[in-house]
Amino acid sequence: MSKLFQANVKENAKLSKSHYLITLHPVKKIKKPEPGQFFMLAVNQNADPLLRRPFSLHRWLGRDLQLLFRSVGKATNILKEKKPGEMLEIIGPLGNSFPLNPSKSKPVLVAGGLGIAPLFALAEKLSQKKPLFFLGAKNREEVLCIEGLNSIGIKPVVSTDDGSLGQKGLITDVLKDFLSRHPSPLTRYCLYACGPKSMLKELFVLTKDLGVKGYFALEENMACGIGACLSCAVNTKKGVKRVCKEGPVFPIDEIIW
Numbered sequence: 001m002s003k004l005f006q007a008n009v010k011e012n013a014k015l016s017k018s019h020y021l022i023t024l025h026p027v028k029k030i031k032k033p034e035p036g037q038f039f040m041l042a043v044n045q046n047a048d049p050l051l052r053r054p055f056s057l058h059r060w061l062g063r064d065l066q067l068l069f070r071s072v073g074k075a076t077n078i079l080k081e082k083k084p085g086e087m088l089e090i091i092g093p094l095g096n097s098f099p100l101n102p103s104k105s106k107p108v109l110v111a112g113g114l115g116i117a118p119l120f121a122l123a124e125k126l127s128q129k130k131p132l133f134f135l136g137a138k139n140r141e142e143v144l145c146i147e148g149l150n151s152i153g154i155k156p157v158v159s160t161d162d163g164s165l166g167q168k169g170l171i172t173d174v175l176k177d178f179l180s181r182h183p184s185p186l187t188r189y190c191l192y193a194c195g196p197k198s199m200l201k202e203l204f205v206l207t208k209d210l211g212v213k214g215y216f217a218l219e220e221n222m223a224c225g226i227g228a229c230l231s232c233a234v235n236t237k238k239g240v241k242r243v244c245k246e247g248p249v250f251p252i253d254e255i256i257w
Contacts, residue, residue: 003030003031003091003092003093003094004089004090004091005026005027005028005030005089005090005091006026006027006028006087006088006089006090007024007025007026007027007065007087007088007090008024008025008027008084008085008086008087008088009022009023009024009025009082009083009084009085009086009087009088010023010024010025010064010084011023011084012080012082012083012084014080015068015144016141016142016144017141018070018071018072019068019069019070019071019114019142019144020068020069020070020071020079020080021058021066021067021068022066022067022069022079022082023061023064023065023066024064024065024066024067024088024090025063025064026063026064026065026090027087029063030092030093031093032060032093033057033060033065033092033093034057034093034097034098034121035057035097035098035118035119035121035122035124035125036056036057036095036096036097036098036118036121036122036217036248036249037056037057037092037093037094037095037096037097038054038055038056038057038092038093038094038095038118038225038244038248039054039055039057039065039067039090039091039092039093039094040052040053040054040055040090040091040092040094040222040224040225041053041054041055041067041079041088041089041090042088042089042090043075043076043078043079043082043088044078045087045089049074049075049078051223051224052091052225053075053076053079054094054222054225054244055067055068055069055117056068056117056118056121056194056217056248057093057117057118057121058117058118058120058121059120059121059124060121067117068114068116068117068120068144068145069114069117070114091225091226094225094226094244095243095244095245095247095248095249096246096247096248096249097249098118098122098192098215098217098249099215099249100125100126101190101192101214104188105187105188105189105190106129106131106132106188106189106190107126107129107131107132107189107190107191107192108131108132108133108134108175108189108190108191108192108212108214109122109123109126109131109132109133109134109191109192109193110134110136110171110172110175110191110192110193110194110195110199110203111133111134111135111136111171111193111194111195112136112137112171112193112194112195112196112199113136113137113138113142113195113196114144114195114219115193115194115195115196115199115217115219116135116144116145116194117194118194118217119133119192119193119194119217120145120148120149122192123149123152123154124152127152127153127154130153130154131154132157132178133149133154133155133156133157134156134157134159134171134174134175134178135149135156135157135158135159135166135171136158136159136160136161136170136171136172136174136195136199137158137159137160137161137165138160138161138162139160139161139162139164139165140160140164140165142160143158143160143165143166146158157174157178159171159173159174170199170202171199172199172202172203172206175203175206176206179206179210179212186210186211186212187211187212187213189212189214190212190213190214191203191207191212191213191214191215191252192214192215192216192217193214193215193216193217193252194216194217194218194219195219196219197219200216200218200255201257203216203252204216204252204255204257207252207253208252208253212252213251213252213253214251214252215249215250215251215252216249216250216252216255217247217248217249218234218243218247218248218249218250218255219248220232220234220243220244220248222243222244224244225244226244226245227242227244227245227246230242232244232247234247234250234255234256235255235256236250236254236255236256237253237254237255237256238254
């Protein structure tokens with residue numbers, strides 16, 4: 001089945017000053033995407049901007065797919081103006097997905113900022129296991145999807161850098177405090193995380209010290225999305241890996257920081 005397809009814009013909802021949720025309806029049936037996978041979108045039919053942009057799967061609604069994005073540059077500023085009925089050309093689903101944790105372990109999800117995008121899809125898939133969800137952002141405006149998480153029975157622990165919503169401080173510190181109060185046995189937790197590189201580095205150190213296993217979904221700039229250009233290469237214990245091809249999901253202890 002070809003991974004190149006066209007999709008109609010079904011809805012393009014503004015969530016905050018700079019965040020949007022776009023719902024797309026593929027014209028033809030596509031392979032069902034899994035949490036952690038992503039799509040490469042051409043936001044215009046012409047060659048401006050030239051490169052497609054990567055967007056993580058946020059939700060799969062049976063036939064429609066939802067992508068969560070922030071308007072930060074030319075491509076996303078074009079995308080936020082798309083109206084229902086307009087057509088987009090897309091490649092995907094691409095990359096690997098989050099491995100499901102062993103049945104006896106408790107999933108712990110940690111999202112920083114827009115890292116909520118792929119982790120929401122995972123939370124939905126793991127909802128019957130009642131995962132713990134830690135959601136951090138710079139301020140109240142950038143805390144996304146609380147209502148959506150509540151709707152699937154998950155009440156996230158929230159922190160903001162400025163204290164405008166939830167606890168004040170970094171979500172990594174909040175998680176560390178939680179783990180210190182629930183120390184035995186830490187090996188029963190399986191951690192999944194996505195967010196800024198600084199957050200993932202902190203989580204790497206924390207989980208290494210405590211012996212917690214899990215997976216990171218990496219956010220890297222991508223030019224092609226199919227492994228040809230090497231623009232998203234990262235160093236791992238198994239050599240150089242391409243985030244778009246061998247990733248974007250990697251075991252926590254495999255990445256070299």
